[in-house]
Amino acid sequence: MTRPVPALPERPTIDGLEPKWAGRWDAMGVYDFDRSRPRAEVFAIDTPPPTVSGSLHVGHVFSYTHTDAVARYQRMRGRTVFYPMGWDDNGLPTERRVQNHYGVRCDPSLPYDPDFEPPERPGDRQIPVSRRTFIELCERLAREDEAAFEALWRRLGLSVDWSMTYQTIDADARATAQRAFLRNLARGEAYLSEAPTLWDVTFRTAVAQAELEDRERPAAYHRLLFERADGTDLEIATTRPELLPACVALVAHPDDERHRPLFGTTARTPVFGVEVPVLAHRTADPEKGSGIAMVCTFGDTTDVMWWRELQLPTRAVIGWDGRFVADPPAGLDTEPARAAYAELAGATAHTARERMVAMLREQGRTAGDPQPIVHAVKFYEKGDKPLEIVTTRQWYLRNGGRDPELRAALLKRGRELQWHPEYMRARYESWVEGLNGDWLISRQRFFGVPFPVWYRLDERGETVTDAPITADESALPVDPSTDVPPGYSEAQRGVPGGFTGDPDVMDTWATSSLTPQIAGRWERDDDLFARVFPMDLRPQAHDIIRTWLFSTIVRSHLEHEVLPWRHAALSGWILDPDRKKMSKSKGNVVTPMALLEEFGSDAVRYWAASARPGTDTAFDPGQMKIGRRLAIKILNASRFALSAGAAPGNVTAALDQALLAELATTVDAATAALDDFDYARALEVTERFFWHFCDDYLELVKARAYGEHGDEAAASARAGLGTALSVLLRLFAPFLPFVTEEVWSWWQEGSVHRAPWPKAADLRGQAGAADPDVLTSATDVITVVRRAKSEAKLSMRAEVRRAVIAAPRAVLDRLALAEADIRSAGRIQDIDVREQDGEAVEVAVTF
C-alpha cells in the first residue's frame, strides 16, 4: 500500500506560523474544556490573573509559558484541561493608571455626570470626577488593556480556553467575593474592629501586613530630657521626637538595673509637662537607644503592642492625611502645652519633627546633638512615604495571626500541598509563623469590591456599627452606596433612623484569593465546580506566596475545609543582565510583542522553558536565538525525513530498532519530568535526542531511505524516521506548539496538541529484542571518520578508501549490523575489522 505523499513546502519557514495557527486552533476548538468529563479526567489550573495596569512584560511571558507547557502535556495525556484566563483589574494599580492616563482623580462627594468625557491628553491638574465616573473610566481602560493582553497570549500560544475568561472586577467576581465575605461574617471569621492600623498617608488607606516592605532609611537618635519624679533629668532616645505629645508611658526591661528604681513612678515629658508612668516590659531592649523607650500612640508596631499589653491611654496626633490633627490630644491641659502643640497642628511628620526639635532645644531639653543612624522603616510596597499608624475601624478576616489553632491548621495545609520546587514551602511556613495579626481586608479606595453591608443610623444620625445589615446572597453583587438594604428605602439613606452603606472596598487579595471559586463558578454552577475544585495546579511567582498563595489557602480552608489545589508550581523572576529584578518601573524593558516578532513565539518559549522551575533567570536573547534555530531545524529535518518517505511502519533493521529503543528512554525521562512539573528537564532530554537523531541517525540512514540498499532496507529506514519524527513532534509540542503543529499538518490528521502523548512501551515493542547499542557504536565510528576528515581539512563528502576498525568482538558484531549505513554515511569504500581485547574502539582512516 502506498501512502499519499505529504504536501511538503518548498522552503519551509517559521515566520507567520503564529497568526495562522492561533486562528485555526480557535476555530477548531483545540483547547476547549470538556465539562462533560468526570473530575478524574480533568486537569484544572488556577491561572494567575495578571494585573491589568499597563502592559505585560517579559517576566509574564516567562512564567505563563511554564504553565502552558504543563497544560499541553496534561492535555496530550488525555485529560481535559481547565485553563481559564483572568484579568486582575480591580484595585489600586488600575486606579493609579486611570489617574495618570486620563488626568482625573476620584472625589466621592461629587454627583455623577453621565456626559463626562475625559480630555484627549491629561492636563496639568487632575480633574475631580464622581466615584461612578471614576469606576467607569477604570473599566474602560481595563478593557483596552485586556484586549492587548489577550492578543499577546494568543500570539505566545497559551492554550487557554478563552470562553472562560473572567475579571476580578466583573459582576460574577464581585458576587463571589461578597458571598464568601458574608459566609465568613456569618461564621464569625470576618469581623469589624476599631484598632491602630498601618496607614498609607499618600493613598489614605489602611494596609495589610502582607503588603508591607522594609526600607532602609537614614534617621537620628534624638536624646530628650524627661523629668523624674524627684526632679532630676531622665534621658530618652527616640527617632521620632515629634510624637512627644502622643507619649503615654516610658518602658524599660524589668531586669534593667539602671531603670528598675523608676518602675511604678512617673516622669514628665519635656515641653508639654505631661505626667506618664514608667513601666517594665520584657520586650524592651536595654541595648537600644537609651535602654528606656517612650511609648507613643503610635510611632511603630512596638508602640501598639506595649499600648495594648500595658493598657495605656490613647493620645493620637496623626490624622488620615498624615498631618498632625488640629486639636491637642487628651492630657495636654496646660496653656504652655496647648501652645506648643499649636506649633505642630496641621504639619506633616517631617515638619513637625523640625519644630519639635527646635522647641526642645530652646527649652534646653535635649542632651547633645542627634546621632545619625540608618534603620529599617515599614512602607506600603506601592507607596513612597513611611507608614503611619492611625486608629480606624476596619474589616478583618481571621488568618491564624492571633489564633494558634487556625495557624496550626494552615501550616498543616502548607505541608499537604505539593510544592515545586519543594524548598518554596519554607517561605510559606516562615510567613505563617510570623503573622502578627488577622488579615485587614478593607481599603479606603474606590475601584474594588464593596462590602455588602449597611449600618443603621440612630436618632442622632450616628452610625451603629455593632450589627451591620447584610445583603441577601440572592441579590449579589450589591453596591451599598447605591443599593438599598432589605427593608429600607432609598429615602432613608443618610438620615437619622435610616441607614448608610459601608464606604470601603475589599483588598484586591480578598478577591483574588477566590480565583478558584470565581473561575470554577462556585455557587453559580455546582456541576462545573464539582468537576474542577479542588484544582490540580496553582502556578505563580514566588514573591506572592505570602499574599496570593496564602490567602487562597485561607479562603478555601475556611469555606471548604480543603486545600484549593494539590500542587503549587513556583516560577522565578526574570533578571536584567546586571542581575536585578526586571520590572516596568526600572524602564529599559523589552516589550514582549517585539520579542515574539523578532525571534518567533516558539523561540521565546524555548528560552522560557529552558529555565529550571523556581529559578530566577537572566533575560537572554542568545537562548532565544537557539530556540529559533531549533524550530527551523525541526522544520528542515522533518521536511527532509518526509521527502525521503518517512512514515510509521515496521522497523526491521537493527539500527532502526536501536533508535526506537533509545527514543523510548527519552520518552520515559520526559514523561517523568513533566509529571513532576519539571518542564525544563523534559525539553532538555527531548532536544538532546533530537540533535542526535539529526546529526547521527539521519546521516546514517538517508542513503538507505532513498533506496540505495534495496526496498526492504528502505522500508525499515522510512519506518524508523516516521516513527521517531511522530514521537519527537509530540515531545516538542508542549514547548514549540507552532512549528510542531505546522509539521504535523503536513502528514497527519488533526492537531498535534490533541494527539496522544507517546508511550515508551509502544516504542520498545517495535524495537524488539535488538541490541540497543547498535546506533551508539555506529555513531562512534562515523564520529572518528568525521574527525579524520576535519583533521585532513577535507570535505565531509570526501571518499575514504579504507577504514580499519579495531574493537572488541561485541562491538564488531554490532557494527556488522549497520555496516552498509556506516559506509554510506562515511563514504567509505572498504571496511576492515580487527578484533582486539579491552573496551577501546579504534578506527584508522586512509583516503
Next chain:
RNA sequence: GGGCGCGUAGCUCAGCGGGAGAGCACUCGGCUUACACCCGAGCGGUCGCAGGUUCGAACCCUGCCGCGCCCACCA
C-alpha cells in the same frame, strides 16, 4: 538576628557519591541528496575557600567567604 537558595569553561547553565558536561563565544575546516538562520572538528575548568567522612567527593558533613531572596517587635 533567623531561614532558604546559589557560587562548575570567557558567558548562560546542567550534573549532586565512582570517566568534569551542554549551548553560546572563540579557533580551524567544509556550499556535504534538508537546513549557510547550516554542517563537522577543536581550544577552554586546582567544580568559591578550608577541614572532615569515604577505597573514592563538584556531589555527603562542618566551618568560613561572596551573591540573591524570604522572614523578624525597626525606641
